[in-house]
Amino acid sequence: MPETATSEEILTKYEPVIGLEVHVQLGTKTKIFCSCPVEFGAAPNTNVCPVCLGLPGALPVLSRQAVELAISAGIALHCRINPFSRFARKNYFYPDLPKGYQISQYDQPLAEHGYLDIVLPSGEKKRIGVTRVHMEDDAGKSLHDGFKDSDRYTYVDLNRSGTPLIEIVSEPDMRSPDEAYAYLTEIKQVMQYIGVSDCDMEKGQLRCDANVSVRLRGAQKFGTKAEVKNLNSFRFLKMALEYEIERQVELIESGGKVVQETRLYNVDLGKTIGMRSKEHAHDYRYFPEPDLVPLRVSEHWLHEVENKLPELPADRRDRFVREYGVREYDAQVLTLTRETGDYFEVAAKASGDGRATANWVVGDLVGLLKAAGKTIAESPVRAEHIGELVALINKGELSGKLAKEILPKMFESGEAPSVIAEREGLKQISDTGALEKIVDEVIAANPKQVEQYRGGKTAVLGFLVGQVMKASRGQANPAAVNEALKKKLG
Numbered sequence: 001m002p003e004t005a006t007s008e009e010i011l012t013k014y015e016p017v018i019g020l021e022v023h024v025q026l027g028t029k030t031k032i033f034c035s036c037p038v039e040f041g042a043a044p045n046t047n048v049c050p051v052c053l054g055l056p057g058a059l060p061v062l063s064r065q066a067v068e069l070a071i072s073a074g075i076a077l078h079c080r081i082n083p084f085s086r087f088a089r090k091n092y093f094y095p096d097l098p099k100g101y102q103i104s105q106y107d108q109p110l111a112e113h114g115y116l117d118i119v120l121p122s123g124e125k126k127r128i129g130v131t132r133v134h135m136e137d138d139a140g141k142s143l144h145d146g147f148k149d150s151d152r153y154t155y156v157d158l159n160r161s162g163t164p165l166i167e168i169v170s171e172p173d174m175r176s177p178d179e180a181y182a183y184l185t186e187i188k189q190v191m192q193y194i195g196v197s198d199c200d201m202e203k204g205q206l207r208c209d210a211n212v213s214v215r216l217r218g219a220q221k222f223g224t225k226a227e228v229k230n231l232n233s234f235r236f237l238k239m240a241l242e243y244e245i246e247r248q249v250e251l252i253e254s255g256g257k258v259v260q261e262t263r264l265y266n267v268d269l270g271k272t273i274g275m276r277s278k279e280h281a282h283d284y285r286y287f288p289e290p291d292l293v294p295l296r297v298s299e300h301w302l303h304e305v306e307n308k309l310p311e312l313p314a315d316r317r318d319r320f321v322r323e324y325g326v327r328e329y330d331a332q333v334l335t336l337t338r339e340t341g342d343y344f345e346v347a348a349k350a351s352g353d354g355r356a357t358a359n360w361v362v363g364d365l366v367g368l369l370k371a372a373g374k375t376i377a378e379s380p381v382r383a384e385h386i387g388e389l390v391a392l393i394n395k396g397e398l399s400g401k402l403a404k405e406i407l408p409k410m411f412e413s414g415e416a417p418s419v420i421a422e423r424e425g426l427k428q429i430s431d432t433g434a435l436e437k438i439v440d441e442v443i444a445a446n447p448k449q450v451e452q453y454r455g456g457k458t459a460v461l462g463f464l465v466g467q468v469m470k471a472s473r474g475q476a477n478p479a480a481v482n483e484a485l486k487k488k489l490g
């Protein structure tokens with residue numbers, strides 16, 4: 001095991017190959033096969049019934065809402081939605097699995113052959129293949145601590161048993177922890193965007209396992225992979241992958257062989273620990289679920305779900321660039337959440353200048369929101385008012401500098417920029433008469449600089465512009481000041 005860091009040189013000889021299996025909890029009100037509520041934090045074993053307790057004779061009934069959310073996810077991941085899919089029993093024994101099997105999908109999943117485009121930290125785009133999306137139910141939860149006899153007993157809470165999940169299986173298309181991070185980020189964003197899930201990792205609504213192998217750069221064949229489980233935060237995903245890649249490289253470099261096994265990421269140790277090797281792998285004895293009819297998705301139903309879907313983040317990003325002339329980076333930030341994108345569109349329509357509006361939203365407004373610990377939905381500044389602010393600048397009624405002074409006041413009071421400007425007398429001086437008067441005063445007060453300028457030292461102009469701006473308390477229009485000074489100094 002790598003106690004000392006493997007040298008960069010050795011690491012770059014190898015190429016990591018990563019595929020992710022992402023579990024997303026569907027945002028239904030009830031469980032997938034019964035009408036028990038899905039509720040985080042309820043008293044243990046209160047949201048249960050014979051179906052999700054796995055009592056003999058209880059029969060599952062598939063939730064229509066769960067299927068529709070799963071179809072939505074499949075469409076958003078550009079998958080083919082299979083008109084015919086089937087549930088299968090995945091048999092294994094675990095104390096928090098009262099049925100003795102999980103109802104999942106095996107050889108006939110709901111959705112297949114999709115992809116997701118990710119944006120890397122460098123700004124480069126990459127397409128990651130999505131092998132399949134299938135539906136399944138969640139197990140309960142073993143509680144290993146928190147009780148006074150926790151040293152001897154483990155308790156089981158079955159509230160989570162039967163919670164609807166989808167599993168999104170990617171192709172082994174990722175080549176670095178950063179790419180895996182970007183992919184999981186994009187999955188989360190897309191699922192939140194289309195209302196499939198809140199993807200709250202702390203509530204277990206987004207979980208991730210990774211298949212990791214390494215091979216010499218340029219090699220065609222994949223190396224032997226290890227499955228790393230328990231990657232339940234973005235940070236841990238990256239840390240675990242970095243550790244696992246280094247471990248495998250070091251193992252190979254020292255003449256060893258990577259064995260196919262399941263490894264668990266131990267957060268406290270910062271290491272992946274081997275759990276079971278291939279010889280001890282589960283044989284799940286999958287077979288078609290006899291208690292459920294096959295799932296048929298008609299064209300009509302598919303279109304119905306499709307029509308309800310909002311614009312996807314990647315499409316919206318492209319549209320913001322195309323339609324509003326927004327920079328790629330700004331478009332990226334503006335589509336992080338649906339609310340931010342909605343806010344921007346209202347503001348851009350009000351200002352008539354998308355690019356400048358994007359600047360104000362992504363820069364100053366997001367900064368103020370962050371400092372106040374607020375989301376854009378809670379913004380005291382209305383989108384229309386940001387639009388008005390930009391329009392006032394474009395009309396020459398406010399300078400950029402004045403606008404920057406006004407925005408925090410808008411944030412405080414929620415007032416329109418024109419109202420604040422009016423009350424505080426913060427209007428840009430565009431009136432030539434008033435401007436000329438200040439220019440004359442500045443020329444009269446700085447004879448030395450005026451002489452220098454006339455003697456050919458034109459760089460002095462900047463100083464004089466500064467003096468006029470100062471005398472006008474920042475309210476003069478810098479372009480107009482420049483022009484007026486040049487004319488007068490002639």
Ligand SMILES: [Zn+2]
Binds near residue numbers: 034052
């Ligand atoms: Zn139930």
